[in-house]
Amino acid sequence: MKFKRVLKYLFFLTILAFLSFLYSFTSVRNSNKKINKIEVKFEEGTNNFLTHSMVNKLLIQNDATVKNQAKSVIDLYRLEKNVSKNPYIEKAAVFLTIGGVLKSTIKQRTPVARIVSKNGSYYIDKQGVKVPLSKNYSARVMLVSGVENKEDINVVLPLISYILEDNFLQKEIVGIEKSDDGLYQFAVRSGNYKIDFGKLIDVKLKFNKLKAFYNTTYKDKTIQEYKTITLKYHNQVVCTK
Known part of the structure; x- marks a missing residue:
């Protein structure tokens, strides 16, 4: 009985170690993945001061567009803050998807x-x-x-x-x-x-x-x-x- 208990414990540790390795591997792989697309969505009912391309130009980090940059170097907070500084924007949300898409939801001032x-x-x-x-x-x-x-x-x-x-x-x-x-x-x-x-x-x-x-x-x-x-x-x- 004691031997079986030890085997179960070792099996549990092995599974835990494997899952930890898998998580670390996936995290590293995900962080190294590059931004492959930028999507801008304007909230329904807001005005047309800005275009999609104008918002894209606001999504700048290290003096370059975020497209093709690694997800690990993207500072979402800073990007969101930079976009929100635009006088036509009342509220902005910037986030990343698992697939490497940078999405921006914009509410323009009315x-x-x-x-x-x-x-x-x-x-x-x-x-x-x-x-x-x-x-x-x-x-x-x-x-x-x-x-x-x-x-x-x-x-x-x-x-x-x-x-x-x-x-x-x-x-x-x-x-x-x-x-x-x-x-x-x-x-x-x-x-x-x-x-x-x-x-x-x-x-x-x-x-x-x-x-x-x-x-x-x-x-x-x-x-x-x-x-x-x-x-x-x-x-x-x-x-x-």
Whole structure:
């Protein structure tokens, strides 16, 4: 019985040693395997600022493309960090497959407005992050002027979000202009008139007044007679021709 127990123990050690050798051999062989393909996937619904070839050019290590480099020398964390630095990218994931394919999953930033300032023009996304203009893609978003710094962006961003969350306002309001004294005016899609919104107080109340006014004036088609629709006065809409 004791002899059989020793044989079982030796057999177990032999199997363990064999598996360890097999694992080490496979690991070495896998680490020496070269990257044979690069795949870039954009998340569905994101914009087209970047192309697959543009992302491929971001996948650089040691001043060379990662293709044909050994898997063992690939620093996935550094590659992912390098790709994420691109201003058009909100989130990136870079990983390797057993077969030697380097895969990248990219989520591009979604612009919600285009800022036109004294220092140039750029997009912002829903977090207020600046996104440069692109030759590859022009986003159809509302124009915002009079916003010159990060503090201005933080103030106007909730207004932009409110408009985009409302189906009617999203289609109707095409531009926002901020004056030096903090008053806001809107350009609209349905006519040449402007909407004087005033300061960013009682936002929901003002938009409700605007919708009620639209319901009336659209029916009798008088809205096109006005040059300005003012919402900044309490409980009333004032129009000028």
